[in-house]
Amino acid sequence: DAKTTQPTSMDCAEGRAANLPCNHSTISGNEYVYWYRQIHSQGPQYIIHGLKNNETNEMASLIITEDRKSSTLILPHATLRDTAVYYCIVRVALAGGTSYGKLTFGQGTILTVHP
Amino acid sequence: DAGVIQSPRHEVTEMGQEVTLRCKPISGHNSLFWYRQTMMRGLELLIYFNNNVPIDDSGMPEDRFSAKMPNASFSTLKIQPSEPRDSAVYFCASRVRSGGKEQFFGPGTRLTVL
Numbered sequence: 001d002a003k004t005t006q007p008t009s010m011d012c013a014e015g016r017a018a019n020l021p022c023n024h025s026t027i028s029g030n031e032y033v034y035w036y037r038q039i040h041s042q043g044p045q046y047i048i049h050g051l052k053n054n055e056t057n058e059m060a061s062l063i064i065t066e067d068r069k070s071s072t073l074i075l076p077h078a079t080l081r082d083t084a085v086y087y088c089i090v091r092v093a094l095a096g097g098t099s100y101g102k103l104t105f106g107q108g109t110i111l112t113v114h115p
Numbered sequence: 116d117a118g119v120i121q122s123p124r125h126e127v128t129e130m131g132q133e134v135t136l137r138c139k140p141i142s143g144h145n146s147l148f149w150y151r152q153t154m155m156r157g158l159e160l161l162i163y164f165n166n167n168v169p170i171d172d173s174g175m176p177e178d179r180f181s182a183k184m185p186n187a188s189f190s191t192l193k194i195q196p197s198e199p200r201d202s203a204v205y206f207c208a209s210r211v212r213s214g215g216k217e218q219f220f221g222p223g224t225r226l227t228v229l
Contacts, residue, residue: 043119043206043220044158087158102171103218105158 140209
């Protein structure tokens, strides 16, 4: 799986958008970009994933550059409860319905949302 | 839905003792994962089951670790004998099917080996 690079930490004011970057310059055409987060003392939680197109769900938006070498996770209106470690993961997706899709977690970005 | 259930939530034991961690995946999920998280190594995949069969155990550190999944609703991770370096938080996760998009994680078991 391609390696990802994320900033170690970021700050964001409550109510503002949090934009978390991720570099995955060696990503392959069959690899998805996944984002998980881990709030202190809890298990990781899935946020969103995408292949080529931008994606949006009730939690966040994912913007993937046209060359797919980087992406940005956007939390549109950050709250104090969004303080967590955010993991950007590249995961291979295989055809045939028997995909394993192993997740390899890096160190992630510690996002601190302050009042 | 109760989510992934793990027990115990905390375990303190002495070096050399056997430790058994338990996991109940979400009903209907047929993929199960065991992870270990430490400050030094982060979150590491230990083993992955699909339809109760171990598919990838390349992350299991050594023979002291073993994992079983006797049925679709129960899995165990056993450490025998335990060592202080096994101290970590152990997470279990399940997924609806092989290749499914999202893994659901349990709350974890914090293991301390003295």
